Amino acid sequence: MPASLSRSLTERFRRARAAAAALLSCGLAAGLLATAGPAAAQDAVTTLDPAEKAAFEQLIRDYLMEHPEVIVEAIQQMREREQAAAEQRQQQALADSLAALRDDPADPVLGNLEGDVVVVEFFDYQCGYCKRVAPDLQRTVAEDGGVKLVMKEFPILGPASIVAAKAALAAERQGRYEDFHWAMMENKAPLGEETVFAVAEQVGLDLEQLRADMADPEIETQLAETYALAERLGIGGTPAFVIGEQLVPGAVPAARLRQLIEEARQG
Helix, strand or coil: CCHHHHHHHHHHHHHHHHHHHHHHHCCCCCCCHHHHCCHHHHHHHHCCCHHHHHHHHHHHHHHHHHCCHHHHHHHHHHHHHHHHHHHHHHHHHHHHCHHHHHCCCCCCEEECCCCCEEEEEEECCCCHHHHHHHHHHHHHHHHHCCEEEEEEECCCCCHHHHHHHHHHHHHHCCCCHHHHHHHHHHCCCCCCHHHHHHHHHHCCCCHHHHHHHHCCHHHHHHHHHHHHHHHHHCCCCCCEEEECCEEEECCCCHHHHHHHHHHHHHC
16 A cells, blocks of 8 residues: 555544444444444545545454454344334324324223223234133223223234124124123134124124124224224234233233233323
């Protein structure tokens, strides 16, 4: 390397040393500079002419060859930042959606309509985990006495789930949603249209009226709105709960459910 270029690089490198460290920590060698590199560090590199830039990159490469753990650290840091950003977006979406979660007049509500804690459940009648937590959920709401349980029909497991969800929402119009819901959660038979109407008849629903109400476009619209709400919140499976202002995915054991309700009550 010519002496003049060496001196120039030495001077440039001295001024850019902090920027180089920032570049390394943000994953330059892992190809992440475009999305993670600080602006100051990028400016330091773009001011170099081609020969200086090539030499600067060689210095970076040599460093990374001697310290490959930097790459692992940079990738881990990037993942942590992405996760934190995703959690922040989800929390903001949750805050923006509280009214849709708690106060949609089309949603069936169980428990205490004036309860001081709101629990929202997204569920599917074919979901084994939903069935598993149903008895604990029913018992906890009954024993607590202060929980408003909002039911979000979220049929994502196939056509039979959609039929069941429509039947449940239609049952609400006959004032029998709660009976139908818990009976469906107790049902052990494979879910199909025949099973859905057998359960409906079992709990005393008017089947002719039920079929007519199931065909109402408003029920289709309600399901579509629930799908959209779940997507905004990043909910892709069932069950999923919103307890107070906390999103809790997956099946929640009874003790944990009571703890989360009490935490929401305490604010």
